[in-house]
Amino acid sequence: MAGNRRKKHHFSRIHAFSCGKTSFKGDHSLIGGPGFSRVVHCNDPESFEASVLNYSGNYVRTTKYTLATFFPKALFEQFRRVANVYFLICAILSFTPLSPYSAVSNVLPLVVVIGATMGKEVLEDWRRKKQDIEVNNRKVKVHCGEGAFDYTKWRDLKVGDVVKVEKDEFFPADLILLSSSYEEAICYVETTNLDGETNLKLKQALDATSNMHEDSNFQNFKAIIRCEDPNANLYTFVGSLELEEQQYPLTPQQLLLRDSKLRNTDCIYGAVIFTGRDTKVFQNSTGPPSKRSKVERRMDKIIYFLFGILVLMSFIGSIFFGIATREDLQDGKMKRWYLRPDDTTAYYDPKRAAVAAVLHFLTALMLYGYLIPISLYVSIEIVKILQSIFINQDLHMYYEETDKPARARTSNLNEELGQVDTILSDKTGTLTCNSMEFIKCSIAGTSYGRGVTEVERAMARRKGSPLEEEVTEEQEDKASIKGFNFEDERIMNGSWDNEPHADVIQKFLRLLATCHTALPEVDEENGKISYEAESPDEAAFVIAARELGFEFYERTQTSISVHELDPVTGTKVERSYSLLNVLEFSSSRKRMSVIVRSEEGTLLLLSKGADSVMFERLAENGREFEEQTKEHINEYADAGLRTLILAYRELDEKEYIQFNEEFTEAKNSVSADREELAEEIAEKIEKNLILLGATAVEDKLQNGVPECIDKLAQAGIKLWVLTGDKMETAINIGFACSLLRQGMRQVIISSETPESKTLEKSEDKSAAAAALKASVLHQLIRGKELLDSSNESLGPLALIIDGKSLTYALEDDVKDLFLELAIGCASVICCRSSPKQKALVTRLVKTKTSSTTLAIGDGANDVGMLQEADIGVGISGVEGMQAVMSSDIAIAQFRFLERLLLVHGHWCYRRISSMVCFTLKMLIDKLG
């Protein structure tokens, strides 16, 4: 495909900050020490040194049992139930003459109950097994000597193998990137499965290995990688590569993680360093737990109680039995002669009344066995299976588009659904559909776009306005183009020319078409163009530009070519901009800019960014539309849209040359603060901008999400959002799904502040960590004060915390404070959280508040959370099956949660509890 051409791109232009040389940092001195002892012999897994190390293979197992461990383990699981232990003892005793009734009637129910439950386990585990088999038998190209690559099954990969992974394939293990099809040995990686982030990550190999573009290059390739031991931390990696007696540092920048996907890159070569259970993604996963519902646990308590009564009854009975038996024969005189106490067995022997009493005790335990309701377990199993069928068959939870009904994968949690107190939700793919739509824009102080967002619709509905009806109708006949939901005849189809500020509109659209890092892909058959972008927002911009007449169609290393609609002639003309610099987006800069030279020769700095950083960079004469634009931005934000400010500036030649020199120098410097240096220089030129307008992109919520959240809130269920996304995105979505509202006071706990950045840079890691922790603690205490002092009039609180702060907030001495604050807040959003953190937060809520938690998510990064929560609900969406495989209940859409919890949960709970009560009542009747 177009890949070969793209290979020649110089990506250092696009990724000015993240590409470049790396230096040995402090951590690298640890290599070889404890915790950093792994040695990988690249391309030489069969060698003696490698075989001594004996690292595990790449075979993975997610099943609960193996063939060998099934019986002991499954039986152990079964006999964790007290009642089953009791019945087992009874069954054993029933083979002795102690038994008041026959052995069969004692053993049979036990066998049936245990057999049925174990059968269910087998079935569930078999599904996991099938998944494992599929994964383990996936194939990947592995270097098999002589420079030839051949397909091998994933399970047979060994540490040290060199593999070749092709476009859109998953990485089979944790790899060190050696080289890619791009000249600069970069590749794009999608890590949605790991952290839920949808934007592509850029990885770059070491210079030393980057020139190996052909299979044959690897014939004599030998290297030794020393690195840290397997651990669960996705974002750090320390290692070194020894190649031809030379040491090179390895950083996360070279690490490709298992279960992430290669994107936009034809192929890469990588050396396997962690396999199977050692991979970071498996280190992050926890074994499938056996979950039990509260009703079941409560029932266990009742059974303990009943068992106590049983023992008491038997005990008292035995005492009286002993006394009566002893009195039967006194001085050779029989009292109850009809029992023949003179001629009897040990069970009734008056001479050894104590023994008889003990034996009677055992018999009585069996005899009064009906007090322990074994039938209750069987009936509950049956009722629950029926309830699962009701859930599976519910038409209200069937999703037409993907043809997916709801599926209750484990039936023992049905009634727990009605008891949910806190929902912990993933964002991407769960609340949102993971697609961005360009929906509105404000150009030159005029707002365009008539699209209505989910949020606006939800708000309108809440107010009861009839607006909704007409809108939905309209909604249906369009929405044909993904990522574009813009409708305004004033600027569509080239009619923008007649608008008052046509020149501004033109610049605005041109900026959209040029200021990005997307790559066009031309469909050779019909000439249609699609784009591959790092993030869906960016794609939305380029598509918007295309739909509005500025079609970006080609990127070369030095230029961007656009089909533009010429307002004068009304025809499409090709314009090419030579691309001089890209000042890429980073979370601290919150903006990106390009410097281009137009065909006319003017130097342009085109910039887009968050309002918080852009307004202050406007020139005095560039603030013409500031007031209106700000107003529009606030409107958009209220509507749950993500906004960016667009601005530009003409550069003069001298200024640019000076900038370019400084910038190139900074980029090529080897010092550790290279990035900051480059940022500083970029900052200098990104000023005196002239405002063009603002864009508003909707991170499209799934259907009915706001209503569903609203209903759940009415039911008193709390919703926490745990996402891997950036804080801004998370807050945005918070507004979009009415978790956050205007008038709510936000408590933001963040470690992404400039101060903490500098702290991190400092040499003394432990001191920095302590300082960071102190800062988090301080923020938490401040939040708590706010919470304690808050009066109703100030509005409810919302807690927003980022992943790094969460690390500290979850430490033992702080977590109670954190939890207290979080519980006091009306909404909680945790952003940039790793899978492990999600699981930890879930556990914290579950154990500390002892309320029922439900986790809902769709990606592999949610697995830990789903397993940790009392109930894990998987969204059977598009993002693979991992979440569904580890969930207890799978639904297709977030909005089905409403019916699942409020209807099925309610019914299941009521029905199960009435059944338990009724069965227990029957027991009491029997006693009477």
Place this chain on the structure above:
Amino acid sequence: MMNSNAASSSTANPDAAGSPDPPAPRRSSKRPKYSKFTQQELPACKPILTPKWVILTFLVVGIAFVPIGITSLLASRDVVEIVDRYETDCIPVANRTDKVAFIQSNASKTCTRQITVTKHMKRPVYVYYQLDNFYQNHRRYVKSRNDEQLKKRSKTSETSQCEPEDTTPDGKPIVPCGLIAWSLFNDTYTFSRNKRQLTVNKNGIAWKSDRDHKFGKEVFPSNFQNGTLIGGAHLDESIPLSKQEDLIVWMRTAALPTFRKLYGKIEVDLEENDIIDVILENNYNTYSFSGKKKLVLSTTSWLGGKNDFLGIAYLTVGGLCFFLALSFTIVYLATWRSFLPVMEQKSRRALSKFLEPE
């Protein structure tokens, strides 16, 4: 706007490219089939407990139960029952210090009792003996029999469960074996009125099913009560077990330590103030476990024997219902204005909820 979906859908995020297919008719749709059962839409009804309903229900129950109670109490009162406790009186005064020794001796144990009929007794008059503190329900006792042996002649030697009364010391099987049969009650009664013998009909006192199915017509007692220790009655070895109705009655073990067993029926009316002379053989040893022995004459009503409990229970429940209905009415009349709206709202909500399960 010439771009088609295909081009743009792969644009934003190729991952989602395949998702929203046009809803083409699928061959193997997983769409659940509609049925009222699976969708849980079957019509159902459920009482909504409004005050009126509750009061009405209590009232109806009360109205129904009180007459039933009265009738059964009356029926029970109609039954004439004469109980004569004789175990102490039938021991000569001299022997009363050691009753056990007396009963185990060979002395004559014949004893006469006089019973005055307090009220007219319509025939048939049932004759019962009542024992007290006798644990026929003891686990050892109750199992000490062999039903196979009782039923079939071929199973004569089947004596498992019967220990220690299974075989004679020389190994011959005892028929019927076991402690129950061994301890068969052996007091006998003869009745006379005005010196004229009253016949006691001993046929048909056992359950028909027992006679026909549980005790064999060809099974004859053998080796019974031949041991050193004699438990109770002897059996006529020429009469098959199915005809030994006293045994059959005895072997239907009682659940409680105080029990009555049918001895026979007197098939004539007994008039008020009739004096019945009873000559009884006081053979059975209840003295070692200090049990009582009573002779009972009783008529029956349509409800069975004399038993006031049922009537009293009905009357109590019925009365309670009336009382509750009354007190609820008072409470309701006193406060209905204040909680009427709440109730109505609640019931309406409940009603709408189950009519449209959504």
